[in-house]
Amino acid sequence: MRQTVLSVVLEVQPASASRLREIIRGIRKAEETVKTDADWYYDRLRHGVPLLQFMSMTVCEDAQFDPVLVIECNFDGAPGPFWAQLENLYSKELRDMLRCCQRPRGKLQALFDHVTAPESRAAIAPFLEAATIWPAVFHIGNRGLPRERSERETALFDYCQKRLDDEPALRSRTATEVHAALRTGALAQFPWLNKPEQPQVSTAENIADWANLIGFLVLAVAVLTVPGLLLRSTFPSWLPALLGILGTVWAGFHLNWMKDPALPGLMGLPNPPVIIFGIGGVALFGAVVSVGADRFLHWSCVSTVGAMICSAGALLAVILAWIDVLETADPSQTAPPLNEQKIRDQIASEDRITQNHMISIVHLKPGVLRAILIRAGLWGLGYFLRLQARDGYLASMRTIHFAHWAFVSNGSRLMFHSNFDGTWESYLDDFIEKAHAGLTLAWSSGVGFPPARFLAFEGATHGLAFKNWARHSMTASQFWFSAYRDLTVNQIERQVLVADGLRTPTLPEVKAADWARRL
Amino acid sequence: MSETEVPRVSDRWKVAKEYAADVQGLIASPFADLPEAASLFLSLPENAGGSWLHALRQVIAVTPALGLTDPSIALAFTCSGLRQMGMDEAALGSFSREFREGMHQIDRSRRLGDDDKTTSIPGGPVWGGNTFDPYGKQATKTPVTVHAVLLLYAKDISSLNGLIAKAEHALSEAGVIVSHRVDIQVTEREHFGFADGVSQPILYGPAIVSGPGTESKWHRIPAGEVIIGQTNAHGDLAAGPIVAEVPEKPTMLGVGNAPPGYRDLGRNGSYLVIRELQQDVAGFWNHMDTEAAALGGGLTGEWLAERVVGRKIDGTGLLPETVLHPDSSVARTVNEFGYFNEDKDGLSCPLGSHVRRSNPRDGLARTQDEAHALVHSVNSHRILRCGRKFGPPPADPRQQDGVARGLLFMCLNTDIARQFEFVQETWLLNPGFATQADEVDPLMGPKGRMSIPACPFRHRPKIETFVKFAGGEYFFLPSLSAIDYLATL
Structure with a gap:
């Protein structure tokens, strides 16, 4: 089941920023006060856009840029139906919001004019779709679980809880019998239990995930080996070998070999000095093979492969050393200016329901290598997460519903969104204590980030500095919507297990006992 | 479980010599050998300054972490108390946000679950710092405003009473009122009847001398989790307040971790959280x-x-x-x-x-x-x-x-x-x-x-x-x- 994570980012006419904020707050106010028969909270949006899971609308200010309007959407299915549902509900408000934005240049201009012209009734969805910014990397906690399914399974879960509370006689039965008793009653009320659900990750998606990651790795290897191939095909074998060894030696001297203080291992990998020795070894091996095969054996093919290996090792070593050069000179902002009022607004908006939301926009550090590495890093991280984080867990954390990073302002800024369970403080502490490497990799290219090493080390482990840095880059959203205000990522997965159990006609005692533990 | 199986905190670690004379004794030990105690919550007069501390010092002295003494005394201040004593806003601003805003700040109160009527006593909490909040909304006002707390510990009730009388006399001379008082005891069981205080963290680090049986992986935490200025669990120096150096004023404060031009007010101190739970x-x-x-x-x-x-x-x-x-x-x-x-x-x-x-x-x-x-x-x-x-x-x-x-x-x-x-x-x-x-x-x-x-x-x-x-x-x-x-x- 496909889910989509995207955002629309538009520059705002500075003079209209406060009007825009008022429009957005107006939507929020209407949603929070309109009462209908059923639930009253955000009911119009909940029923009007049944595909929607999480959404935020924020006007973000920055001293170096005009304000931007950010509409962040996390929903089920493809964008088309979603935008249509949203426009159907908020057409007037969205048009008024767009009128506060700057007229974009380029191919969006005509669409924008069309939508924002006085008295215009033109469809807004095509513009929003065209203005969509796709995430550089995203994470979905409950992958492949549409809201409609979670709602069904919540009702089923509540039904089971009520029966267990109301029927103490069940306690004297075996787990198998308890399962049978609940299933009999549930089938009448929840006939969908007899129909198969769509798999959370379809075969096609699974193949695509693997293909993407493999493709990425192949491309990475290609990029690293191509210089060797080109040099070897034009010059005698000693030249690429010599260049490779020189590069590796420079990198080795720069990194000071083993004198580098050992950093904590990253995801089971050995410490950086060991890695650098290993990479140096690969480069040397490639050089020896390339020259040896050429001079003594006259195996041109093997010599070319050797040159490519040498090239990959040497390039990696040089990139690591170059990163070190950059990181040593990087200024890190030890005391980001914290606007107390802004922080108060953020804190006042937090911890109202089970989940919280954060939006942060940071400037990116300059330089070609950085620009390439941050994009390649996020790209690869994204493919890795698609395979690795499928059961709600990101490392040992199971608190993130939807999160994404995206480049904005023509690639000069990095935007981060997250919809997570629990407090902001605990969310950041989780990263600091359990998943700092991934976070540092994604954010260490941000201007002012606490000092990082080799892109992924240290950085976010500087707890207080990191929290201050993150706080100062955040804005309290004027509008934020969660489709299920009291469900955690964990609870959604737990309900899936309960429902799966009830789909099965009979469970043997061991399995039934395991199933009953989820209740 | 018998008492001997779990050594008391004070038996497991001590504050190292070079710190012990400066660190308050309460950090090193909850004074379990002094079973009778009283907490006097103080309200200071307008523009109290620091002179009341002089008056108090004439009769009782705050106990350092040098070892058990009878009686023992601890002293701590709320943010509104420090403001009342005339600490400038720049120095107050260097305290942590939580301390500056106070426990009753409206969002904090919500997050701590204190805005729920069923978890507070009828009529709401009675005392707090009533901290002035220049930003955001005003904190919930409590009827009693507390500026400082004086904790007195003694071997028996009569010496405790003597101590209280002495302190109260000196304080009232200086215009300080005991606006709320809770007499507290060491008991083996908490009131529901459960043995209490079993799990306590064990500190380690350069400011700590570890005793036997402190290798526990379950309870060891770096000293900076409790003592400002030491390395904390995130590997940073635990942050504390600083004050600007004033050339003509005496400098009993060390430089510590303060940047040039400042003195380290927080070093060897801590933040004390108090909640009265009925x-x-x-x-x-x-x-x-x-x-x-x-x-x-x-x-x-x-x-x-x-x-x-x-x-x-x-x-x-x-x-x-x-x-x-x-x-x-x-x-x-x-x-x-x-x-x-x-x-x-x-x-x-x-x-x-x-x-x-x-x-x-x-x-x-x-x-x-x-x-x-x-x-x-x-x-x-x-x-x-x-x-x-x-x-x-x-x-x-x-x-x-x-x-x-x-x-x-x-x-x-x-x-x-x-x-x-x-x-x-x-x-x-x-x-x-x-x-x-x-x-x-x-x-x-x-x-x-x-x-x-x-x-x-x-x-x-x-x-x-x-x-x-x-x-x-x-x-x-x-x-x-x-x-x-x-x-x-």
């Missing part, structure tokens, strides 16, 4: 009896209460018998255990019980590999408790006697948000804690269901609230040299 003992036990009976199966009120608390009444962990009494060897120290290997699903100690929520150990891990990292993570959120009980123990725990009693909860930490508030919010009051849904701490939280894992399926009694918040605040517990500095204000 306990309705008869209400609790009668409710436990009723709910246990409703569960059927011959379950007793004691059985349910032990699951609510997460320990047996005698303080033993609720763990499988095989863990508590291994067949072969001498039983290991009963507090050295995790949940991951012993009781992952909470069949012995419910996942949502108070003790398991207060310190989840490795119980939140998904795999064996994670378990170790999780202990490290959990130990970045520990607090050093030093609270005591107030009110007499009940004669019959099931009989309403109309006597006020409870716990004066006190704990020390250097990062209130990451330690005390994290425990309260992310563990105790988190409705999604450890795979649970819509359940909070059964002892401290508002009333609600509590899942008790069992076969074939969980019990889920409704537990009401019998511990109620009566007042509290965040205090700065300065070093002795910082107190000397404050006296010059």
Whole structure:
């Protein structure tokens, strides 16, 4: 089941920023006060856009840029139906919001004019779709679980809880019998239990995930080996070998070999000095093979492969050393200016329901290598997460519903969104204590980030500095919507297990006992 | 469990010599050998300055961490107290946000669960710092404004009374009023009858001399979690307040970690969290009896209460018998255990019980590999408790006697948000804690269901609230040299 994570980012006419904020707050106010028969909270949006899971609308200010309007959407299915549902509900408000934005240049201009012209009734969805910014990397906690399914399974879960509370006689039965008793009653009320659900990750998606990651790795290897191939095909074998060894030696001297203080291992990998020795070894091996095969054996093919290996090792070593050069000179902002009022607004908006939301926009550090590495890093991280984080867990954390990073302002800024369970403080502490490497990799290219090493080390482990840095880059959203205000990522997965159990006609005692533990 | 099996905090570690004369004794020991104590909550006059500290010093002196002395004294200040004494806004701004805003700040009060009428005493909490809030909304006002707390500890009641009389006299001479007073004692059991204070973190680091038996992976935390200026669990120097250097003023404050032009006011100090929690003992036990009976199966009120608390009444962990009494060897120290290997699903100690929520150990891990990292993570959120009980123990725990009693909860930490508030919010009051849904701490939280894992399926009694918040605040517990500095204000 496909889910989509995207955002629309538009520059705002500075003079209209406060009007825009008022429009957005107006939507929020209407949603929070309109009462209908059923639930009253955000009911119009909940029923009007049944595909929607999480959404935020924020006007973000920055001293170096005009304000931007950010509409962040996390929903089920493809964008088309979603935008249509949203426009159907908020057409007037969205048009008024767009009128506060700057007229974009380029191919969006005509669409924008069309939508924002006085008295215009033109469809807004095509513009929003065209203005969509796709995430550089995203994470979905409950992958492949549409809201409609979670709602069904919540009702089923509540039904089971009520029966267990109301029927103490069940306690004297075996787990198998308890399962049978609940299933009999549930089938009448929840006939969908007899129909198969769509798999959370379809075969096609699974193949695509693997293909993407493999493709990425192949491309990475290609990029690293191509210089060797080109040099070897034009010059005698000693030249690429010599260049490779020189590069590796420079990198080795720069990194000071083993004198580098050992950093904590990253995801089971050995410490950086060991890695650098290993990479140096690969480069040397490639050089020896390339020259040896050429001079003594006259195996041109093997010599070319050797040159490519040498090239990959040497390039990696040089990139690591170059990163070190950059990181040593990087200024890190030890005391980001914290606007107390802004922080108060953020804190006042937090911890109202089970989940919280954060939006942060940071400037990116300059330089070609950085620009390439941050994009390649996020790209690869994204493919890795698609395979690795499928059961709600990101490392040992199971608190993130939807999160994404995206480049904005023509690639000069990095935007981060997250919809997570629990407090902001605990969310950041989780990263600091359990998943700092991934976070540092994604954010260490941000201007002012606490000092990082080799892109992924240290950085976010500087707890207080990191929290201050993150706080100062955040804005309290004027509008934020969660489709299920009291469900955690964990609870959604737990309900899936309960429902799966009830789909099965009979469970043997061991399995039934395991199933009953989820209740 | 006998007393000897778990050495008291003070036996396990000491503050190193070069720090001990400056660190307040309360950090090193809860003065368990001095069973009688009183907490005097003070209100200062307008523009109090620091001279009242001079007056107080004439009769009693704050106790350093040099070893046990009778009597012992601790002193701490609220943010409004320091402002009342004339500390400038720049210096006040260097304290942590939590301290500056106070426990009753409107958003904090919501996050700590104190805005829930059912978890506070009728009429709402009585005392707090009533901290001035220049931003955001005004904090909830409490009837009594507390500027400082003076904690007095003595061997017996008569010497305590003498001490109180001396202090009160000196204070009133200086125009300082004791606006709220709670007499507190050391008792083996808290008022519901449970052995208390079993799990305490064990400090280590350059400012600490470790005693025997301090290698525990379950309880070791760096000294910077409790003492400002030391390295904390995130590897940073625990941040504290600084004051600008004034050339003509005496400089009893060291430079410490302060930048040039400043003096380190926080060094060797700590933040003290105090919460006065009233306990309705008869209400609790009668409710436990009723709910246990409703569960059927011959379950007793004691059985349910032990699951609510997460320990047996005698303080033993609720763990499988095989863990508590291994067949072969001498039983290991009963507090050295995790949940991951012993009781992952909470069949012995419910996942949502108070003790398991207060310190989840490795119980939140998904795999064996994670378990170790999780202990490290959990130990970045520990607090050093030093609270005591107030009110007499009940004669019959099931009989309403109309006597006020409870716990004066006190704990020390250097990062209130990451330690005390994290425990309260992310563990105790988190409705999604450890795979649970819509359940909070059964002892401290508002009333609600509590899942008790069992076969074939969980019990889920409704537990009401019998511990109620009566007042509290965040205090700065300065070093002795910082107190000397404050006296010059």
